[in-house]
Structure formats: C-alpha cells, structure tokens
Amino acid sequence: MVVGIxxxxxxxxxxxxxxxxxxxxxxxxxRAELLPLQGRSLPCHRLPGSRGVExxxxxxxxxxxxxxxLAQARLSPALLAETGLFYGTxxxxxxxxxxxxLRTGHVALQGRHQGDLAxxxxxxxxxxxGAYTLSTACTSSANALLLAAEAIQDGACRAxxxxxxxxxxxxxxxxxxxxxxxxxxxxxxxxxxxxxxxxGEGLAVAVLVADGCLPGHSGPRWRxxxxxxxxxxxxxxxxxxxxxxxxxxxxxxxxxxGDIALLKAHGSASQNxxxxxxxxxxQVFGTSLPPVTxxxxxxxxxxxxxxxxxxxALLACxxxxxxxxxxGFAEPDVALDCRxxxxxxxxxxxxxMFNQFGFGGNNTSLILxxxx
Amino acid sequence: MMQARLLAAGLCCYRAEQQPADLLALxxxxxxxxxxxxxxxxALSLLGARACVQDRTLDQACGVYLGSSLGxxxxxxxxxxxxVERGEAPMPFSxxxxxxxxxxxxxAQQFSLHGRNLAVARYRHAFVxxxxxxxRDLQGGRVxxxxxxxxxxxxxxxxxxxxxxxxxxxxxLIEGSGWLLLSRQGGQDEQGMGxxxxxxxxxxxxxxxxMDGLPHAPDHQHGMVxxxxxxxxxxxxxxxxxxxxxxxxxxxxxxxxxxxxYRLAGxxxxxxxxxx
Numbered sequence: 001m002v003v004g005i006x007x008x009x010x011x012x013x014x015x016x017x018x019x020x021x022x023x024x025x026x027x028x029x030x031r032a033e034l035l036p037l038q039g040r041s042l043p044c045h046r047l048p049g050s051r052g053v054e055x056x057x058x059x060x061x062x063x064x065x066x067x068x069x070l071a072q073a074r075l076s077p078a079l080l081a082e083t084g085l086f087y088g089t090x091x092x093x094x095x096x097x098x099x100x101x102l103r104t105g106h107v108a109l110q111g112r113h114q115g116d117l118a119x120x121x122x123x124x125x126x127x128x129x130g131a132y133t134l135s136t137a138c139t140s141s142a143n144a145l146l147l148a149a150e151a152i153q154d155g156a157c158r159a160x161x162x163x164x165x166x167x168x169x170x171x172x173x174x175x176x177x178x179x180x181x182x183x184x185x186x187x188x189x190x191x192x193x194x195x196x197x198x199x200g201e202g203l204a205v206a207v208l209v210a211d212g213c214l215p216g217h218s219g220p221r222w223r224x225x226x227x228x229x230x231x232x233x234x235x236x237x238x239x240x241x242x243x244x245x246x247x248x249x250x251x252x253x254x255x256x257x258g259d260i261a262l263l264k265a266h267g268s269a270s271q272n273x274x275x276x277x278x279x280x281x282x283q284v285f286g287t288s289l290p291p292v293t294x295x296x297x298x299x300x301x302x303x304x305x306x307x308x309x310x311x312x313a314l315l316a317c318x319x320x321x322x323x324x325x326x327x328g329f330a331e332p333d334v335a336l337d338c339r340x341x342x343x344x345x346x347x348x349x350x351x352x353m354f355n356q357f358g359f360g361g362n363n364t365s366l367i368l369x370x371x372x
Numbered sequence: 373m374m375q376a377r378l379l380a381a382g383l384c385c386y387r388a389e390q391q392p393a394d395l396l397a398l399x400x401x402x403x404x405x406x407x408x409x410x411x412x413x414x415a416l417s418l419l420g421a422r423a424c425v426q427d428r429t430l431d432q433a434c435g436v437y438l439g440s441s442l443g444x445x446x447x448x449x450x451x452x453x454x455x456v457e458r459g460e461a462p463m464p465f466s467x468x469x470x471x472x473x474x475x476x477x478x479x480a481q482q483f484s485l486h487g488r489n490l491a492v493a494r495y496r497h498a499f500v501x502x503x504x505x506x507x508r509d510l511q512g513g514r515v516x517x518x519x520x521x522x523x524x525x526x527x528x529x530x531x532x533x534x535x536x537x538x539x540x541x542x543x544x545l546i547e548g549s550g551w552l553l554l555s556r557q558g559g560q561d562e563q564g565m566g567x568x569x570x571x572x573x574x575x576x577x578x579x580x581x582x583m584d585g586l587p588h589a590p591d592h593q594h595g596m597v598x599x600x601x602x603x604x605x606x607x608x609x610x611x612x613x614x615x616x617x618x619x620x621x622x623x624x625x626x627x628x629x630x631x632x633x634y635r636l637a638g639x640x641x642x643x644x645x646x647x648x
Contacts, residue, residue, distance in 0.1 A: 038459025090471065092493070094448070098456050107449045108536060114443055114493030119637055130572070131637060132501055133493040135443070135472035143490060147505060154508055171448075171455045175467030229436070229489035231480040234468060241486075359468060360477035362489060 002211035003152045003222040005368070006159075007072035008312040009065040012202035012299050013045035021299075022316035025324035026344050029298035032186065032198045035173075042173055043185060045200030045300025055095035055167040055201075058117065065205045066121060066161060073207040073214070075159055077126070084129035084157040086148040087118035088141030088164045090304030092133075095169035121163070129157030135304065138266075138358030139227065140164070142307025145206065146366060149222040152210050159209040164308030168201045172303065179235075181270055187301070188328040189267030189294035190274050190338045197268045200300020202309035220315050223351055223367040224253030230361030236273050237361045242280035246355065249365035250284075253351070260290045260367075261350025262323060264314050265340065266357045267294030268301055269328065277357065278336035290353075292340045297328025307356040307364065314352070318370055323347045348372050373571040374507040376518070376554040378646060379564040381622040382424030383550030384416070385606045388526040395419065405482060409465040413444040417475035417523045418482060420549025425483060425519070428553070435487040435515035436476045437506040439498030439522050441611035443472050443491075446527045475523060487515045496595055498522060499615030500634045500642050503552070507570050510556045521551040522615035539609060546608035550619035565625070566648035573633075573641045583631045583643050590635035599631040622646055 010017065013032075014024035024030065032043040037053055047056050075083060093116075097109050115133040122131035129151075134143045141164025148160035176182050176199065183196035208222065226248035230241030250257060263285075266277055281289055295310045302309050317324045326340030349372035356364045386393055395415035400406045404422055407415060417438065448470050454460035468474065472491040480489055488509065492502040499522035506518035526547040527533040534543055554568065573579040576589035585599035595614065602620035610616070618632045630646040 038455075040459075092443075094452075098452060101452060101456050107452055107532075109445055109449055109452075114441065115495055115498070119494070122637060128574075128638065128640070130501075130504070130640075131494075132505065135491045135493050136476075136489070137471045137473050143488075147490075150512060150514070151508065154512055156508060171452055171462065171467075171470075174455050174459070174461040175451075175464075175470070178461035178467060179464045227488040227490075228486055229477060229480045231477065231485060234474075234477065244486075358473075359471050360473040360489070361480070362473055362477070 001153050003149045003208050004211060004217045005206050005220045006209045006214050006217055007069045007207040008315065009069040009205040010309065010312045011047060011061060011065060012309055013047060013200055014298060016048060018312060018316045021313050022320060025298055025313060025317055026322050029327055032300060037170060037173060042182060043198045044168060045198060046168065047201055053170055054099060058093060058096065058165065058167060061203055062117065062121060065203055066125060069205040069207050070125060079159055079213060080126050081128040082157050083127045083159040083161060084148065084151055085118050085122045085127050085131040086144040086160055086162045087133045088144030088304055088308060089166055090135055090137050090140050091166055091169055091172055094171060095167040098169050127161060136358060136362045137360055138303050138306055139356045139362045139364040140304030142356040142364040142366060143227050145308055145311065146225045146227055146364060148208050152208060158213055159207065162206045162208060162308060164204045164305035166201050166302045166305035168199055173199055183269065186328055187269045187297045189269045189297055189326050190278060190333065190336055190340055191329045192331045192333040194269040194271060194274060196270055197296065197301040200302040202299065202302040202305045204305060204308040204312040206308060206312060220368045220370050223255065223369045225249050225366035226252055227364045230363060233361050235359055236276060237357055237363055239276045239279035239283060241361065242277060242357055242363055243283035245363040246284045246365045249367050253367045255351055255367065257285045259351050260353050262347065262352045263290050263292045264310060264352065264354045265292050265294045266355050267296055267326065269296060275336055278338040281338065289338065291323065291345065292338060293323055294326040294340050297326060311354050318347050321347055373569055374511050375557045375567055375569050376507050376510045377557050377564045378552060378566055378568040379555055380424050380553040381619050382420065383548060383616055383619050384419045384423055385546055385548030385616055387606050387608055388530055388545040388547055392528050411444065411447045411469050413446065413525045414469065414475045414478050416525055416547060416549045418478060420521060421479050421519060421551045424551035424553055430483050430485060431516045432484060433487045433515055434485045434517035434519055435506060435509055436479050436485060436489045437492060437502040437518060437520045438476045439492045439494065439502030441495045441498050441524050443493060444470055446525055449527055479519065495611055497614065497634045497636060499612065504570055506554060510554060516556060518554045519551060520554060521549060522612040523549040524610050524612040544608035546606050546610045548610065548616055550616040552619060566646060569645040571643045573643055574639060576641060579633055579641050579643050583633060583645065585629065585631040586633055590633050590641060595635045597633050618644065
C-alpha cells in the first residue's frame with residue numbers, strides 16, 4: 001500500500017511555519033543565540049519568542065500545529081475516526097516540570113504521566129485510530145514516523161498524525177554539557193573543526209494517508225524504513241550497526257544504494273559520532289556517496305524531535321525543487337571523506353534517505369520519495 | 373485480529389516498604405549481572421525480563437517493546453532539583469540513564485538483541501500499546517520474536533509519590549516488571565505455551581459477545597477486566613498493575629485460557645485472549 005505525506009507543520013528556531021523554515025534553510029538561517037543558564041552561556045537554537053530558560057507553552061503550540069496540518073490535509077470525519085496518532089519525544093514535558101519546580105519547590109513531574117499529550121491530542125481532534133508515544137532518545141520522532149507508516153501499510157489505520165516535539169530544558173542542557181558534547185560556538189557537521197552539538201527545540205507534524213484516501217495527492221511518498229538497536233554502544237553506535245540499519249531500510253524500500261538521490265545525515269557534529277556516521281555511509285554507498293546534507297547547523301539538535309523536524313524541513317525545501325546546504329560545514333575532514341553540500345542545489349525528484357542515530361544504540365533510517 | 377505464539381511469561385513485583393529495596397543487589401543475587409552505572413528502573417526491567425526469558429537464547433532479531441506509565445521517574449526526579457535549584461550538572465551516566473530507552477538497551481545487551489527497541493509511554497495501559505505494536509511487527513515480519521514488558525517503579529519518599537499519583541496517604545504501593553516473550557504465529561517456535569490474540573474493539577458490546585470468559589466489559593472505573601485472578605500477586609497500587617495481573621495469570625495459566633479486556637481512550641477497548 002502506498003502511503004503519502006499529505007500535510008506538514010513545523011515550529012523551530014528558523015520560524016514557526018514550514019515556509020519560513022524553508023526560506024531560512026535555502027537562504028541565511030538565524031544563528032544560535034547564547035542562553036544564559038546557571039552561570040554559563042550556552043549556544044542554543046530556541047523557538048522565536050522564547051525568553052530565557054522558560055519554555056513556550058507546549059499545548060497551545062501543539063494545537064496550532066496539528067490544526068494547521070489537519071486543515072491542509074482535509075481529512076473527513078470518517079477518516080479521522082480511523083487516524084492514529086504517533087508522538088515522538090525524549091523529554092516529554094520536562095521543561096514545564098522544571099518551571100513548576102521553581103514555582104512550587106516540589107518535583108511534581110506531572111509530565112511523567114507519560115503519553116498524556118498524545119492522549120489529549122487524539123481526544124481533541126477525534127482521532128480514533130489509537131495514540132502512541134515513543135521515547136527512544138534522538139530517534140523518538142523518526143520511530144514515530146516509521147511506526148505510523150507501517151500501521152497504515154498493515155491496515156491498522158487509514159491515516160496517521162505524527163508529532164515530534166522537544167522543548168529545551170535545563171536538565172538536558174546541563175546533562176549534555178557534563179558529557180562534553182556541546183559546542184561552545186557553532187554546530188559544524190562533518191567539518192574539520194567540528195566541536196560538538198548545539199541544542200535546539202522544535203515541533204513538527206506530518207499527516208500520513210493511505211493512497212486512495214486523498215485522490216490527486218502528489219506529495220512525498222513513503223518508501224520504507226528500519227529501526228534497530230546496537231547493543232554495543234550506549235552513547236554511540238558502531239559504523240557497522242549504522243550501516244546495517246541503512247541497508248535494512250533500502251531492502252524494505254526495494255531500493256539499491258545507487259537509487260538514493262539525496263541523503264540527510266544525522267550529523268550531530270561531535271568528533272566521534274560524525275566520523276562513525278561517515279564510515280557507515282561509506283560501508284553502504286562505497287567511495288561515491290550520494291549528495292549529503294545535514295540540518296543541525298541551522299536547526300540545532302532537537303533530540304527526540306529531530307527526526308521529524310528535519311524530515312519536514314527538508315521536504316519543504318525539496319518540494320520547491322531545492323536542497324538546502326549543510327550549514328556550518330565549511331572545511332572537510334580528510335579522514336571522513338564526506339563533503340556535504342555547501343550551497344543550495346537543485347532537486348528533480350527521487351528517493352531520499354533520512355538517518356537518525358541516538359543514545360542506547362537506537363538507529364533509524366527512513367526513505368521517502370518525491371516524484372518530479 | 374492479531375495473533376502471535378506465546379513462548380513465556382514472567383514477572384517480578386515488590387511491595388514498596390519504608391526503604392527502597394536494593395534491586396541491583398537483588399538482580400546480582402538472583403544470578404543476574406552486576407550492573408555498573410545503572411539505576412533501579414533498569415534493574416527492575418531486567419529482573420522481570422529474566423523471570424520471563426530464563427535460560428532461553430533469543431533470536432538476534434528479537435524486538436524489545438517496553439511499556440511504562442511513569443518511566444524512569446526516580447532518577448529524573450533526583451536529577452532535576454539540583455539542576456534547577458543549584459545549577460549542578462548531572463553526572464554523565466546518571467544523565468544517560470534517564471533516557472527512556474536505556475532499560476531496553478540494557479535488555480538488548482544482556483540478551484544480545486539487535487532488533488528494534490521501543491519504549492512506549494502511556495499512563496494507562498502502556499503494556500497494551502506496547503503489545504499491540506509488537507504483535508503488529510511480528511505479523512509484518514519486521515521482528516522474529518518480541519519481548520514485551522510493563523515496567524513501573526516507585527519513588528521515595530513514598531508520600532510524595534502518592535501525592536504525585538493523586539492517591540490517599542497510606543495507599544500500599546508496588547513496583548515491578550512483567551514480560552511476555554512472543555514469536556510469529558506459524559514461525560519456528562511452535563512449541564511455546566499457546567496463542568495470544570489481540571483485537572481492538574470499538575464498542576463494549578461487541579467485546580463481551582466475543583469474550584465469554586469476562587465478567588463484564590471494562591468501564592471508566594474499572595479500566596481492565598480479567599477472566600481469572602492470578603494467585604499471589606502482591607497487593608498495592610501501580611499504574612502497571614493491570615498489566616502485571618494479566619502477565620501473572622498467563623504465567624499460571626497452564627492449560628486454562630485467559631482473557632482480558634482493557635478500556636482504551638473513548639469507546640475503544642482492546643481484547644487479549646490466550647489459548648493454550
């Protein structure tokens with residue numbers, strides 16, 4: 001069964017609408033801002049309108065983004081009753097829990113009533129196909145997208161709303177700082193001078209529908225994907241395991257490496273992880289990689305949301321016939337033999353691979369296709 | 373309807389006493405690994421999974437589907453206050469272990485599993501969601517086996533935890549970890565215990581008509597009904613108790629069928645049926 005992406009919505013540091021984000025990625029994106037936090041200054045990609053460490057309220061933004069996407073998709077009430085909700089996040093409502101702690105002195109962790117946002121969204125929009133919250137570190141929303149597409153293909157639902165959400169919180173920021181994984185300035189994926197990630201936040205929505213439910217749909221189509229765990233590496237997978245999940249995704253999609261027209265790398269800009277990811281890409285594609293881009297230089301690393309945020313952002317550019325460059329990449333690291341795009345390029349259609357790799361060896365590779 | 377082969381069921385469940393049980397020591401004393409740089413939630417996950425898997429060798433392509441209502445709440449709570457109040461960065465491994473998929477990763481390490489590894493979050497009936505996703509993957513051929521669990525821990529001090537859960541003071545609390553090992557119906561593991569079926573229903577009446585072993589349909593007050601109560605399950609509250617009751621009933625089922633129904637959102641129900 002063919003599954004299509006009928007509509008999307010996006011909120012991130014580069015804008016609160018998909019079009020604005022595509023404009024930024026294809027032009028001059030805003031740089032990360034310095035966030036004063038507990039005596040430190042940390043570069044972060046915050047949502048426009050954010051003040052200090054206080055998060056923008058999640059629920060109103062979710063309502064706006066999902067409403068926007070559903071309005072674009074124009075699903076009938078009958079179809080909504082057979083639409084599932086797949087929500088990917090690694091921090092749930094931790095940002096709001098932290099604010100509550102500051103106000104009350106009490107660790108309520110109401111956000112630990114996990115899955116509550118997904119349940120509320122499903123009830124609000126009368127989505128009757130089940131509500132699922134996936135929390136697998138940096139692959140959370142990528143896994144949500146994968147499971148949503150598979151659920152439609154399996155006939156478990158006829159459409160799906162996929163949400164990826166992450167709000168920056170102090171625990172996550174200081175946690176990554178303690179691991180020496182944060183850059184003090186910029187995110188430079190695969191660059192010779194890369195020195196770590198820049199955290200970001202984001203909210204992305206994608207509405208998937210089974211072919212035939214929306215006659216005349218000509219948007220991006222799901223080809224296949226794979227998700228697997230590498231039990232060897234708690235903070236970073238091996239190149240072999242990353243390569244294996246890409247190969248599984250190709251197999252699921254009925255494609256060969258040479259069929260990939262573009263690859264969106266995870267590209268977290270850590271010294272070690274980028275090197276391993278580059279090695280994995282070479283294991284799959286040999287010496288001749290497809291065109292590669294990476295988006296964390298412009299969007300930051302939105303952790304659990306990054307899979308869907310980057311997918312929606314890239315699709316927005318591709319649907320204009322353009323590929324965004326890997327902002328932040330300037331000088332190649334010879335050892336990696338990986339040169340992401342440094343200028344916007346043209347895109348005339350084809351299969352695109354989206355890779356995400358997370359803590360706990362959780363690896364996900366997804367393939368979508370855009371027809372010319 | 374989805375169907376899978378049930379190979380094993382097992383769980384551990386403990387009453388929460390004044391002081392938290394040393395689960396890491398308990399794990400080691402029961403023949404399990406001595407986990408370093410770990411936490412009680414991960415130890416709990418592994419204790420229950422070992423009770424299920426025992427001495428079996430699992431397929432490398434076995435998937436892990438861990439459902440939890442509260443996740444690794446204790447370590448998150450312990451980490452948050454120093455961060456927010458004093459700007460103290462967490463210790464690296466404590467921070468890593470807060471990630472919801474670390475328990476699943478530990479299981480993958482212990483049992484050498486390379487399949488998909490999902491953490492499913494839901495306050496009510498997280499296990500039912502995890503089981504649904506696992507059975508769909510089995511049916512779709514995406515995994516050859518599935519280890520499906522429900523894990524929930526308590527947080528000390530217990531009175532704060534009762535407040536957090538909206539419970540009266542002195543409510544007995546329990547924590548635990550229950551697991552099922554499944555394989556594809558019609559696959560190589562035809563030995564097993566029997567068949568497990570999962571079906572979503574849109575209306576309670578349909579459910580009752582099809583599942584005679586149930587006393588009544590689940591309603592808003594009793595979100596789960598079971599055809600037979602298991603023996604010996606520790607008394608006390610946990611959001612995961614409904615899952616552990618079903619798993620314990622399966623573990624004791626022998627030649628007796630077991631049926632359960634869970635009320636999901638709105639009018640939807642999920643019916644589970646074990647046929648030996």
